[in-house]
Amino acid sequence: MITIKGLSKIFQTKDQEVRAVDDLSLNINKGEIYGVIGYSGAGKSTFIRLLNRLEDPTEGSVLVDDQELTSLSKGKLRLARQEIGMIFQHFNLLWSRTVHDNIAFPLEIAGIPKAERQKRVDELIELVGLKGRGGSYPSQLSGGQKQRVGIARALANNPKVLLCDEATSALDPETTDSILDLLVDINEKLGLTIVLITHEMHVIRKICHQVAVMEQGKIVEQGEVLDVFLHPQKAVTKKFVDQVMGDPEKETSLELIKDKYQSGEIIRLHFVGESTNQALISDLSRKFEVDVNILHGKITQTQKGAYGTMFVQFDGDRKEVERAIEYIESTSVEVEVNPHV
Numbered sequence: 001m002i003t004i005k006g007l008s009k010i011f012q013t014k015d016q017e018v019r020a021v022d023d024l025s026l027n028i029n030k031g032e033i034y035g036v037i038g039y040s041g042a043g044k045s046t047f048i049r050l051l052n053r054l055e056d057p058t059e060g061s062v063l064v065d066d067q068e069l070t071s072l073s074k075g076k077l078r079l080a081r082q083e084i085g086m087i088f089q090h091f092n093l094l095w096s097r098t099v100h101d102n103i104a105f106p107l108e109i110a111g112i113p114k115a116e117r118q119k120r121v122d123e124l125i126e127l128v129g130l131k132g133r134g135g136s137y138p139s140q141l142s143g144g145q146k147q148r149v150g151i152a153r154a155l156a157n158n159p160k161v162l163l164c165d166e167a168t169s170a171l172d173p174e175t176t177d178s179i180l181d182l183l184v185d186i187n188e189k190l191g192l193t194i195v196l197i198t199h200e201m202h203v204i205r206k207i208c209h210q211v212a213v214m215e216q217g218k219i220v221e222q223g224e225v226l227d228v229f230l231h232p233q234k235a236v237t238k239k240f241v242d243q244v245m246g247d248p249e250k251e252t253s254l255e256l257i258k259d260k261y262q263s264g265e266i267i268r269l270h271f272v273g274e275s276t277n278q279a280l281i282s283d284l285s286r287k288f289e290v291d292v293n294i295l296h297g298k299i300t301q302t303q304k305g306a307y308g309t310m311f312v313q314f315d316g317d318r319k320e321v322e323r324a325i326e327y328i329e330s331t332s333v334e335v336e337v338n339p340h341v
């Protein structure tokens with residue numbers, strides 16, 4: 001759906017040149033939720049603004065659904081932008097217009113007749129869960145409701161792509177989750193491709209299929225969310241993963257655990273998706289004469305299933321413990337016996 005090649009944006013300031021986006025190339029597939037994460041100043045906002053040419057690139061190209069945005073004239077660009085909706089951290093609503101009229105605004109600009117507009121606005125209000133609030137003004141809405149209006153407005157012209165610029169950063173954790181759920185719902189219902197930028201790994205973990213980590217204008221790591229969680233290569237990525245997971249190995253001393261539980265085997269289980277294995281522990285105790293003692297760990301949910309590490313102790317007949325370990329090795333849960341500190 002989106003092909004980005006050699007994209008750069010250089011800002012000239014009085015005394016220096018800032019490479020906000022530096023020779024970036026990537027592909028985003030249709031129907032994917034693609035997250036870009038980075039710390040402040042990494043170049044995320046510049047990057048997302050280049051995707052709908054709110055910012056003109058210094059070099060490189062952006063193709064959306066095979067249309068090259070970078071070479072379009074102003075008139076054609078306006079049409080192309082109808083295919084790319086955008087939502088913002090601070091909502092960017094029109095304060096003197098009602099919810100209904102905010103959502104109708106892009107339809108008016110696109111020249112949609114009034115009756116059709118009315119029907120479409122009603123559908124959108126329903127889709128984002130704001131039924132009955134069409135006559136309210138933005139100042140009468142909560143942050144989460146304002147963002148719902150932003151989403152409805154962005155979807156008005158049936159775009160192929162939705163860009164989200166720190167869309168939940170101004171919201172509390174609970175409201176953040178409800179907006180993220182709405183984005184997943186829209187992605188699944190409409191098959192919409194979503195590109196979002198964020199500095200919160202929670203957002204990536206909860207809804208993204210793919211993630212790119214940005215640092216100093218470059219993408220330093222990218223891939224499927226679970227893979228990146230599982231094998232973070234760069235220090236910056238590790239820091240982001242620790243943001244949601246903590247580091248179970250740092251939080252407790254394995255030596256202490258080993259001292260305390262000297263019989264049987266201490267085992268580290270690493271869950272990497274595939275929800276079928278969530279029942280592993282009960283499976284083990286049903287199938288084998290082994291006592292499973294949960295010692296420490298953290299498991300969280302991603303779009304592709306459970307992810308995380310758990311330390312357990314297996315106690316019982318040695319042969320039976322070995323059989324239980326062999327059984328885990330036949331699943332997608334990674335297992336390490338007597339892990340090193």
Ligand SMILES: Nc1ncnc2c1ncn2[C@@H]1O[C@H](COP(=O)(O)OP(=O)(O)OP(=O)(O)O)[C@@H](O)[C@H]1O
Nearest residue numbers: 011013018020038039040041042043044045046047
């Ligand atoms: N209009 C501009 N003129 C000059 N420099 C700019 C301009 N816009 C951005 N920059 C610089 O480009 C770099 C990347 O900024 P950008 O806002 O894209 O980062 P970000 O990752 O979105 O950070 P934040 O989350 O804080 O917005 C920064 O060093 C910033 O100072």
